[in-house]
Amino acid sequence: MQTTSISLNKFISDTGYCSRRAADNLxxxxxxxxxxxxxxxxxxxxxxxxxEVDGSLITNGNVKKKKEKLIYIAFNKxxxxxxxxxxxxxxxxxxxxxxxxxxxxxxxxDKDSEGLIFLTNDGDIVNKILRASNNHEKEYIVKVNKPVDxxxxxxxxxxxxIKDGLTKPCVVKRVSNHTFRITLKQGLNRxxxxxxxxxxxxxxxxxxxxxxxxxxxxxxxGKWRYLSELEIAEMMELIKNSTND
Numbered sequence: 001m002q003t004t005s006i007s008l009n010k011f012i013s014d015t016g017y018c019s020r021r022a023a024d025n026l027x028x029x030x031x032x033x034x035x036x037x038x039x040x041x042x043x044x045x046x047x048x049x050x051x052e053v054d055g056s057l058i059t060n061g062n063v064k065k066k067k068e069k070l071i072y073i074a075f076n077k078x079x080x081x082x083x084x085x086x087x088x089x090x091x092x093x094x095x096x097x098x099x100x101x102x103x104x105x106x107x108x109x110d111k112d113s114e115g116l117i118f119l120t121n122d123g124d125i126v127n128k129i130l131r132a133s134n135n136h137e138k139e140y141i142v143k144v145n146k147p148v149d150x151x152x153x154x155x156x157x158x159x160x161x162i163k164d165g166l167t168k169p170c171v172v173k174r175v176s177n178h179t180f181r182i183t184l185k186q187g188l189n190r191x192x193x194x195x196x197x198x199x200x201x202x203x204x205x206x207x208x209x210x211x212x213x214x215x216x217x218x219x220x221x222g223k224w225r226y227l228s229e230l231e232i233a234e235m236m237e238l239i240k241n242s243t244n245d
Contacts, residue, residue, distance in 0.1 A: 004046065008034060011045035015058050026053055030085025030094070030104050031123055038085070054123030055102075071103055072232055073119040074214055075224035083108040083117065093119070097224060106130065110190055115140070115208030116216045119224075125235075128242035129212070132168065132186035136238065139183045139210035141175065142192055145202045148174045152199055156182065162194040178204075212238050 006014075009023035018026070024041060026032050032039040033052040045051060051058040075097060077083070084092050085104045093105055097119065106118040107130050118129070129136055157172040171183040182192060193203045209216045213234045219225055227235070 005044040006046075008032070008039055008043040008045050008051070009041075011051065012053065012058060017053060017058055026123075033102075038087075055121055056123075070122045071099075071101055071120055072122065072227040072235075073097070073099070073103065073224050074216075074219060074227055075117050075119055076216060076219040076221050077109050077114055077117050078222045079112055079114050082111050093117075096222075107187055108189075109208060110193075110206070113206040113208070114221065115206075116211055116214065116219075117208070118211060118214075125239060128239040130187065131243060134239070134242035135185045136212050136242070137183050137185055137210070138187060138208060138212075139181065140192060141179065141181050141207045141209055142196070142203055143179045143205040144196060145178070145204055146200075147177050148180045150174070152201070153180060155199060156180075156195055160195040160198050162188070162191070162198060164188045164191070164194070167191060167195060183210075 009020045009027065012018065012023040012026070012032070013020040017023070023032075027039045027041055027043070030038055031054050033050070034043050034045070035050050036052075039051075075093070077093065080091060081096050082089055082092050083105050085094055086092060087094055091111075094103070097103075099119070101121060103119045103121050106120060106126050109115060109117045120126075128134060153172040153174055157170055159169050160167045165188075167188065168184070168186050170185065173181045175181050184191065188194075192206060196203050207216075214227065214231055
């Protein structure tokens with residue numbers, strides 16, 4: 001007798017956990033395990049298979065939470081490290097950190113950028129932090145190839161028309177002749193670089209120094225630390241009314 005199967009994203013969707021599109025995103029970001037191995041797009045589910053999402057065992061109509069300690073890490077990512085959970089990709093963030101527990105990055109930081117990024121095993125907070133509609137701040141220090149003047153910072157702050165659309169108004173302050181500080185409440189792909197390019201500026205270096213209440217501060221380049229209980233409590237307070245959709 002032939003064993004029937006269905007696509008993994010459909011199985012996850014059928015349990016009521018999330019939509020098929022959202023399931024695809026969970027799979028591509030390394031947050032789904034199929035029979036204790038990282039799932040891939042195109043995988044199929046058959047009766048008896050084990051499916052886990054962010055440490056939760058998924059069954060038809062049921063989600064069983066594992067009693068697993070939640071992990072929250074602040075990492076100072078160096079240039080050259082790729083923010084992906086796909087361990088087959090050379091220089092990926094997961095292999096670089098080499099944490100004993102299964103964790104994944106919250107959002108991304110370009111390969112040619114450095115600075116603060118979170119990693120966790122808590123899938124419930126990811127969208128609450130990342131969704132632009134939730135208006136959580138991320139702060140960067142940017143060095144460019146030409147002098148920074150008031151007109152440039154004003155235009156950047158008012159919103160810039162890039163390929164992805166019109167960026168949200170943001171806070172931009174000149175730090176030195178070629179350096180400025182920018183605070184965003186959204187995170188479009190390579191957003192700051194694209195914004196600068198609209199005014200014929202090239203980014204020479206880009207460092208993220210803050211995400212909400214967490215600052216990079218004394219984390220050495222290439223090192224990480226666990227968030228303190230106070231930092232976690234403050235972060236949870238900030239995201240308590242944020243949407244996860």
